[in-house]
Amino acid sequence: MIKCSREKNLNFCGGCNEYPCEELKNFQRQMPHRAELWKAQSRIAEIGAAQWTDEMKAYFSCPECNASNTSYDLKCPKCGHIPGNGFAGNNREAIMAYLEEKMKS
Numbered sequence: 001m002i003k004c005s006r007e008k009n010l011n012f013c014g015g016c017n018e019y020p021c022e023e024l025k026n027f028q029r030q031m032p033h034r035a036e037l038w039k040a041q042s043r044i045a046e047i048g049a050a051q052w053t054d055e056m057k058a059y060f061s062c063p064e065c066n067a068s069n070t071s072y073d074l075k076c077p078k079c080g081h082i083p084g085n086g087f088a089g090n091n092r093e094a095i096m097a098y099l100e101e102k103m104k105s
């Protein structure tokens with residue numbers, strides 16, 4: 001996708017006339033941390049990448065201690081707050097299903 005966006009001189013997939021292409025659809029459904037990819041693309045188009053990045057920094061921070069956490073931090077590793085951030089709270093079931101499946105294999 002990086003190669004594709006460079007060839008088309010695009011900064012993000014949402015600006016492409018082939019959006020959403022099959023490659024992006026396949027990429028999106030592989031991992032739960034990509035659950036909000038479609039929302040992200042439309043938000044970047046709406047407010048620009050810089051402002052969206054600021055929103056994501058806040059969204060991925062713990063609401064209690066402000067630690068920056070990952071998509072998979074259902075519980076903040078620093079202070080124990082549940083969820084570890086807004087994303088983990090909004091996608092709890094998909095993340096849990098993914099982690100449980102991963103434990104089996």
Ligand SMILES: [Zn+2]
Pocket residue numbers: 062063064065066067076077078079080081
């Ligand atoms: Zn915390």
